[in-house]
Amino acid sequence: MSKKSIEQIRAELDSLNEQMRKKQHVSDKIIIARNMHSDFMKTQVAGANNPMYGTDPWNKGLTYNTGPNSLKAHPNNKFGKGNIGKVQDEEWKRKRLEKIKGPHMIATCPHCKKEGGERIMKRWHFDNCKMKN
Numbered sequence: 001m002s003k004k005s006i007e008q009i010r011a012e013l014d015s016l017n018e019q020m021r022k023k024q025h026v027s028d029k030i031i032i033a034r035n036m037h038s039d040f041m042k043t044q045v046a047g048a049n050n051p052m053y054g055t056d057p058w059n060k061g062l063t064y065n066t067g068p069n070s071l072k073a074h075p076n077n078k079f080g081k082g083n084i085g086k087v088q089d090e091e092w093k094r095k096r097l098e099k100i101k102g103p104h105m106i107a108t109c110p111h112c113k114k115e116g117g118e119r120i121m122k123r124w125h126f127d128n129c130k131m132k133n
């Protein structure tokens, strides 16, 4: 098996890109912008030019919840802390429930006389009713 040359790989990638473009209806402008950004990232901020070059990631060496280096206890770990200990306002809770439960407008289908919530009844009844005609 012979190794593919860079030109071959480029040609394959170009044809793949072309297929993707046709599939997703992406305009040429977006493709050009994407390629420009890609080139920029590859040349201008790669390696030592990257601001994070040579720095360790904040979670390096941390395990999730065991040991002295616990990720849970780390001040930089914000995952899953958003709603912990947050007390929900009672009125807000009630309003939210009301929105879900209703009351909804009750509509009656003129063809089969069935009653139900206005929004969903429009899907299967009125002009779309089985009994219509």
Ligand SMILES: [Zn+2]
Binding pocket: 109, 110, 111, 112, 113, 114, 124, 125, 126, 129, 130, 131
């Ligand atoms: Zn009906």
